Amino acid sequence: MSRDSESPHDPGGIEAGAEVGEEYRSSSEDAFDQPVGPMIVDDAVEVDVTDVAPELANPEVVAEIVAPTREIETEVGEPLVKLEGVTVKFGGLTALDSVTFTIRRGEILGLIGPNGAGKTTCFNAMTGVYRPTSGTVTFDGQVMAKLKRNQITRLGIARTFQNVRLFGEMTALENVVVGTDARHRTSVPGATFRLPRHRHEERDAIDRGLALLEFVGIGARATEKARNLSYGDQRRLEIARALATEPKLLCLDEPAAGFNPAEKVALMDLIRKIRADGYTVLLIEHDMRLVMGVTDRIVVLEFGKKIAEGLPAEIRDNPAVVAAYLGVPDDATA
């Protein structure tokens, strides 16, 4: 399958190609995209991943498969993403005003702020969806230009969406394998004629897909159609699919939306596990308890400006942050 195609086969990537002023979220807010590609598994058969691949019952084996060999220039603890004086204007509106901060490799960075603070704009500028009006964004040592969706995926950035976006008619495993496809190098003729390299990559993708499902805690649902999974499992599947692209940076956009307290605790555990596997995570989340409980550092935006940056405890006690959130209960929508 061509890695350059504009098909939905790079779902770990970002809705890119929007111009400043375009409505970024408008293109595909449906819960499910249409199914694409061949069906790989007969979803009529109920199979637990660990029945098919018993070695995946061992979390250490799973962790080893899930943590890929990513070629990252940045050392652990050094800036992976650097924003320097980033300003984004939409006509007369300054959505982001000279914002400077870094995301260090291997950390979980929380990006928070009240409604309309500029979080999404910041995220889009940071990932090449918007070209800043001024300022620069550096990702893994490279200054970002405006990028297309597949280029963003290839650069090593994957995301989940506020609204779940899965291929509903495809199985959980197929959804993850589609994410893995974004990393593959098989040419169209290679895939068409099922040349050895393609078959090898396909096998690898299925093995890794199974491990990823086990890793996010839905190994037993591998052959379920995505649309039949519970909401919480669909969110987990989205994370597995994003991880399948072997991202250098995983961006989670309100992953706890619609979760009950127990699901939020489980999600925090999963995010920590992802970081422990060597991933760098950007978390945009409205639930303050979750943000405070799971992040290493937090950046706070208000009216497009960075008003605070620091450890969760520092942010919690920061008067400017308290003022920005005044009257908003802990776990309410920010």
Ligand SMILES: Nc1ncnc2c1ncn2[C@@H]1O[C@H](COP(=O)(O)OP(=O)(O)OP(=O)(O)O)[C@@H](O)[C@H]1O
């Ligand atoms: N494509 C756009 N065109 C014009 N104005 C925009 C566009 N995107 C965002 N804005 C404006 O920029 C400001 C920042 O919006 P943004 O969506 O980045 O905030 P946010 O912090 O993500 O908000 P929320 O928490 O509600 O998602 C808002 O005033 C918004 O109306």
